[in-house]
Amino acid sequence: MNIQTKYHGEKTIEETDIIQFENGIPGFLNEQEFIILPLTEDGIYFVMQSVRTPQLAFVITNPFIFYKDYDFTVEDVIVKQLGIESITDVKVFNILTLQEPFEESTVNLQAPIIINTKNNQAKQVILNNESYKTKHPLFIESPDSIKG
Known part of the structure; x- marks a missing residue:
């Protein structure tokens, strides 16, 4: 199927690649279907694009690339809701807030x-851990040290 995207123009996607958010995501409860597309060739940045709304797209990343000690527990009810049977079946992403210059972006x-x-199946989970904020600096070190 073809969809219009914010960053990639028209894109052909497979329906089997659509990520389902049963209850939407906070602030966008009616948006339940997204596709994850690469944003950069290095495999660090991605776009979580709404299948339904072309202008709704979030830049995301694997947080463990930037925060090696990032750690949290997902409640059993969410594990059951998502049908998770093994930790190896789980991917974790976090939304970025892009800034100019890029080095000032937050996660x-x-x-x-x-x-x-x-x-x-997917869900955006709100953690009850006060040490994690909505706007952590993305780069603790220089951006070039991440790739190496």
Whole structure:
């Protein structure tokens, strides 16, 4: 199927690649279907694009690239809701807030996106951990040190 995207223009996607958010995501409860597309060739930045709304797209990343000690527990009810059977079936992403210059961009560590890669069920979880904020600096070190 073809969709219009914010950053990639018209894109052909497979329906089997659509990520399902049963209850939408906070602030966008009616948006339940997203696709994850690469934003950069290095595999660090992605776009979580709404299938329905072309202008709704979030730049996301794997938080563990930037915060090696990022750690949280997902409540059993969410594990059950997403049908997670093994930790190896889980991908975690966090939404970025892009700034100019890019080095001042932030990452929302308080609300990770949990995806069960076996069934493409997903949920953005709000953590009750006061040490994680919605606007953590993305770069603790220089951006070039991340790639190395």
